[in-house]
Amino acid sequence: MTATASRVLVLNSGSSSVKYQLLDMEPDSAGGSAAGTRLAVGLVERIGEETSRLAHTPLATGGGTRETEGPIADHEAALKAVAAELSADGLGLDSPQLAAIGHRVVHGGLKFTAPTVIDDAVLKEIERLVPVAPLHNPANITGIRTAQALRPDLPQVAVFDTAFHTTMPEYAARYAIDVETADAHRIRRYGFHGTSHAYVSRKTAGLLGKDPSEVNVIVLHLGNGASASAVAGGRCVDTSMGLTPLEGLVMGTRSGDIDPAVTFHLKRVAGMSEDDVDVLLNKKSGLVGLCGDNDMREIRRRIDEGDERARLAFDIYIHRLKKYIGAYTAVLGRVDAVAFTAGVGENAAPVRAAAVAGLEEMGLAVDADLNAVRSGEPRLISPEYARVAVAVVPTDEELEIAQQTYALVNA
Template identity: 55%
Template structure:
C-alpha cells in the first residue's frame, strides 16, 4: 500500500467533542470540530449523532481506514493496533486509568465501526511511545504489590506529539533518527517533556496521569504529595475537591487567574508581580527537566520546543534555557524571533535548539498506514500487537 494513495480519516473524540481531519496521502483535505455533544444549547445529543454529522459532510470515496486517538493504552499497547472486539474490550478495561478520556475514545471507535463496517479502524495510543521507558523510569518507589494491583506506574502522554517532533527534529538537522538524542518540550495548555534516545522514549514528565511534571495551563505539575494530605486533614477538602483544584484550578490559572500564556506574558510586560512569578515558576520547571534529561541521556544533540506555547513564545524558550551555556545550550535572539520549523541556537552551539510545529494527526495517519501495511513502524515504536492480553494490573 502506498501512503500517497491512502485516504485516512483521523478521529479524536473527547467527552463533549469530536475533532476530525481527512487526509489524502499526507495532505489534509478536510477537517473540523463538533462541540457541545450531549449539552443543552443545540449540540448533538451523543457521539453517534455527531459522527453521523461529520461523515455526512465528507467525501469518503475510497476511504482506506479510520485512525482513532486513544489516550491510554496502559502496559498493554506498545504500538497502534487494528481494532477488533478484543482491542475494544482491552480499552474498556483501561477506563479506570483514564476515566475522562477512554470512554469518549471508545464511543468514537464503536460508532465508526457501526457506521463504516467495512473500513479498517486503527487505535493509536498516546501512551504507546513511552512503553520503551526502562522499568527504573516507569516504577514509582511504593509498595510494589499495591502498585501492581492498581496499575500505578509512569505511563506518559503526548506520545504521538513527541514521536512526530523528535523524528521531525532529526530530519531538520539532517541526522539519522536512530542516532540522535533529543529532549522534546511539548508546551501547550497541557505540557510535557520527553527524553528520546535513538527514536525511543526513555523518560517523560507526565506520569500515571497527565497531572505530573511541568506547570500547565490549569494543572499544577510536580508537587509534594503531603500537600494532598494537608488539604484533606487541615482544610477539610474532599478528594474530588482536591482533584478539581490540582487539575483545573492550578498551574497558570491558579497563579494568575488566566490559563492563557499570551495573557500572562502581556500582564508580565505590564509589570504585574503575579504574572512575573508565574512566568518564572513555569520556565524554571522546564529548565529543571532539561537538566535532568541531559543527565539521563548523557549526550544531547537537540532540544526542541513544540505545541502552542513552545512554537509561539520566544520569551518562554529563552528563559527556559537561560544560563545553560556551559552545557552547550544557547538561544540566538534573532533566530528565536523568527517563524516556522527552524534551528534557533547559534551556529557554533554544541546542542541544536529547535522549534518544530507538532502534527499529531499526521502522526496518527502514518502509524495507521504502518499498521495496514504490516511493516516496521517508524523508529521508536514496535510492531502492532494483534491479539492483546488483558492488562494484569486491572484483571
C-alpha cells in the same frame, strides 16, 4: 481495502467534542502533492448541548469553513453530521478511497506498544484502563464504537498516546512504592502526548540531517497540557507525565509535580473531598491557579505592564522547565537537540529564550533574531557555535496518527 484506498480519517473524540481530519496518504503520480495531504479538517464541539457547533473546512476543494449551530445529541449524531459534511464535498465515508479510520486513544497501558487494529478484545482492554484514564478513555471508546457502527467493514485503528513511552526502562517507569501494590493497581509512569513526542523527535533528527537512531533529543511539548521527554536514538527513555497527565511540568490548569502529602493535608486540614482535590490540581492549578490566566500571551502582556503575580507564575513555569532540561541532560548523557513544540513551545519566543537562558555551560543558547521569527516550518533557533541545537518543530499529531494507521493497514 481496494488498491486505490489511500485516505485515512483521523478522529480525536473528547467527552463533548470530536476533532477530525481526512488525509490522503499517497502522493499523486505527478508529484504534485505529498503523502499526508489534508483533504478536510473540522471540529464538533459542545455535543449534548443546545448550542452544539460544527466547523468544517474542505481543503480539497478550496472552500471556506462552513459553520453550523444547533443541538447535536451525542457522538453518533456528531459523526453522522461529519459524514454528511464530507459527503457534500465528495469525500464521504462510503468512498472506496477510504482505507481506515485512525482513533486517538489516550491510555493504552503496557499492553499496547504500537498502533492496533481494533476488535472486541482490544476494546475490552481499553475499557479496563478507564480507571487510570477516566477523563479520556471513555470518550475515545464512544468515538470508536460510533465509527464502527457507521463503517463496520472498515479497519479501525487505535493509536495510543502512551505507546511511544513504553520503551522506558523499568527503573524510569516504576515509582518507589510497594511493588505488589503497584502491580495490583497498575501504578507506574505511562507518559502521554506520545504521538507528538514521536513525531517531533523524528523531525528534529531530520532537521539535523541525521537518522533518529543517531540523535538524542529532549522534546518539550508545551501547550495547555505540557510534557517533556528524553529520547535516545529514537526511543523514549524518560518522560515527565506519569500514571496520569497531572505529573511533571507546570501546565495551563494542572499543577505538575507536587508533594503527594499535599493531598492528605488538604483532606485533613481543609476538609476537601477527593473530588475537590482532583478538581483543584487538574483544573484550578498551574498557571491559572498562580495568576488567573492560562494563556501565555495574556501572561506576557500582564508582565509587560508590571503585574508581579503574572511574573511569578512565569518564573515558576520556567524554573520547572529548566529543572527538566537539566535532569534529562543527565539521563541522556549527551544531548544533540532540545526541541520546543505545541502551542506555547511553537509560538512563545520569550518562553524559549527564558528556558535556555543561563544554560550556556550545558551547550545551550538561543539566537535572539532566529528566535523571534514566526514560521510554521521546523527550524533551528540556536547560534552556529552552540554545542546543542535548539529547535522549534511544529507538531502534527493527526499526521502521525494517519501515518501509523496507514502503515498498519498496508503492512
